[in-house]
Amino acid sequence: MARVTVASQMCRPFMGTVTEVEIDASNVRALIRELDRRYPGLGNQVEESMAVAIDGVICQDTYLEPINPDSEVCLIPKIAGG
Amino acid sequence: MAKTHVTATINGEETEFLCDGQQTMLDVLRDEMGLTGSKEGCGSGDCGACSILVDGRLVCSCLMFGAEAEGTDIMTIEGMADGDKLHPLQQKFLEHAALQCGFCTPGVLVASKALLDKNPNPTEEEARYWLAGNLCRCTGYDKIIEAVMDAAAEMRGE
């Protein structure tokens, strides 16, 4: 099961004080679905305004990026730039 | 508004144009003659993007009225190359990657030509002070200065 962590408080309205969960998901889409099942509303939050860092690599706006069972997944704010 | 009739040599060619009293030389070049190589970065003499040579003198064309061109000999960026043979400064700017966006480039090139016409062997410091009126936000000036020094050396036959 992938370890999902949140360093920012962006998920607090959904997750409360929880900052780390174990999730069984093989890609970002499944991750979002599972997060939303456990914390209703979080899926949309992740999809609209967050990026997913999988094993240190930031992925944005993608459903298909694979997640391994031992992956480290971090939910972070989306990033743009100048 | 009554227009003034002006005759001037522009890039080696005798040219006639009409302009109104408020029109700057930059407007005349860009709007009346389609010579859009001279750029407007500020319209107040602070950026040098509109630099031209008037009788060999470096001038911000945004600060000059079109009517003042009467009887003068003007060079703009469009007149810097000799046909399709680039001026050494133009060539060196390409080789040294002395432009990023290229918006300041026409003004910087014209100003650099004015420098080398006057002083074929400038020090880096002289080049930097001479070009202090030409703003470039992209390059940090480093490669511009390199290109100018290299062009100067080449033109001196070194």
Add this chain to the structure above:
Amino acid sequence: MNYLGKDVELKVVGTRPIRPDGVEKVIGRAAFGADFRVAGMIHGKVLRSPHAHARIKSIDTSKAEALKGVRAVITANDLPNIPSEEAFVGEGPANFRDMSLNTIARDKVLYDGHAVAAVAATSPSIAEEALRLIDVEYEVLPNVIDVEEAMKPDAPILHDDLFTQGVDPKPTKASNIAKRMEFKLGDSASAFSKADVIVERKYKTAPVHQAYIEPHACVVSYGADGQAQIWCSSQGQFMVRAYCAKLLGMDIADIRVFPLEIGGGFGGKTLVYLEPLALALSRKSGKPVKMTMSREEVFRGSGPTSGGAINVKIGATKNGRIVAAECEVMLQAGAFPGSPIGPALMTPFAMYDLSDVTIWGYDVVSNRPKVAAYRAPGAPVSTFATESAVDELAKQLDMDPLELRLINAAKDGTKAVYGPTLKDIGFVETLEAAKSSSHWNSPLGDAAPGKRRGRGMASGFWFNIGGESSGATYVNEDGTITVVSGNPDIGGSRASMGMMAAEVLGMDVKDVRTVVGDTTSVGFSFLTGGSRVTFATGMAVTQSAEMVRDELCKRAALLWEIPAEAVEWKDGKAYPAGENAGKFDPLTIADIAGKSARTGGPITGKASINAQGAGPGYATHICDLEVDEETGHTTVLRYTAIQDVGKAIHPSYVEGQLQGGAVQGIGWALNEEYVYTKDGRLDNAGFLDYRIPVASDLPMIETILVEVPNPRHPFGVKGVGEPPIVPPMAAVANAMENATGVRMSSLPMSPPRVRAALDASEG
């Protein structure tokens, strides 16, 4: 496939050819925003608010409309009143309603320079005269400019419906604080007890403008069939199309955007300002409309980037290990929410391996222009503070600042404060390169009488992004190649795109022409920004060239009547692969192109991707400077920018990014700031009073390119455009402290401020 590793011999990538668009630019023929014209076009101008904060009671345009030569006058009523809709735009989360209101004010003006109406007329001077005939009745409201003032409970409120997000319980009173955000790793509060030394200080930075030399400009033609064409200079033709469609209520397919040359952007052209107004004017007048901003309008009505106030507390043990850190960032958003507060919090400690950190901040509105992205948005502000504090720590510990950074440096496997475990990063390499650089090892030299010299260094981080990108490679009938990129080229990306394609095809880069496509001639691409183009669009272009290479092999196989696997591509030619494939003379691209009709038609490769896996950029800068005790004037004597760039495709343009970014940072450190009058008017809206660095202010900017390849890019590219603006402010401040013994905690370190600080330290 990728082209990494020692056994891959690169022939084009890493060389320094002349850029494909270069000649046009040195002979003055390249068409930038204001250079474009179409037949029958008229001229648009914008009326801007003279007040920092006021209610619009009425706008009477009748006199302007009656003026001879005026073809259309618009106010906000000519654009749809669009509902609140959160969107991720430009540098971060924003709202389309706010974007619309920033384009043209509806009920309230929120800053000096806010657009309230626009006119199109047969000449620019008539349009200007018409602006003077528009009567706007304002009810002037109290204004607030400073970020900390704006946060006070009794501050004038900009938006009655703005309630702070991210706080518990949900507030019931409107506030200028749009959002609170926080990142936490471990437990900083208790970890400070482990520290032998603690540094604590407040810092302030001024908002600065991107100050691209080309003002915003566009030509827009709205046809009677409801279809529009836009020619403009921007950081993204698809961005312009999307925002205009949104703000005007049009279908995306009805807008075609042609990207013109762009005279600098740095983030400031990731938004629309004139285009929606020109569209509305063109629609109303039935004529193509040209609009160009004056320099004053650029300063008053576009950009800038945020200024901020930052509180930092850092603690370390005697041997230099940082054990706890806290940082609070108050960031200006301008008139509407959406400062880069997220990255401002995520970046400033990303250089270090820390276990106990709390960093939080606020997105704060005030009566200034809505901020736009500017190179690594957010990071320079917070990093100025933290990297200054790290330097103070070094001083208190009596340690070399470079050694202190090495002790704490993030490496592969370090868990970043913002969450992920970092990988394939080259921060330590930049520090090592600094340590062995000629600059770091040269004596500082003696100051002239009345002057003081110092050396400082600082580091910085930026994520870099990927995203949606498209590229295409076309084989022309004569065997030459055209590459089409979906991104406007600001700093030479046509060169790097063409080089990657040439490398894949084994060609001379001179035979590859690269152009930037309009919105109908290449697939969607996210804007040029976030240091993403050479990474993401480069990846798309590389893939499209690979498709062409594979197709060329297939066509050669058809011509030779052998299986495609029996063809090998080498140095721009098809060869039979080995003895068994048969004996044939190699075929050039021209040979194959000449017969392409016979083997199946034109040869084309197109790739549209959502590139993931951008590699983070780390930079370390060293600055030597000299301060004049009498005038407080600072001269930068020597400057070196070191950065992990992954792989430099065209090293000259990579160096150019480092040099340009560093100099913008030097300007931010020493001179640049927005100055406001007491009634909230911008007092220095021109290059005379808003002074950006000029050639005589600067030494050569030395660069050291460190290359730790990004394995997720075919050539190892990491973004390079943004990291170089992150370290300079602290590098300069640290050098200043080294020279004078005075810690300047407020930017800019302009002569009067330096003078005052020297006086205070002596007095």
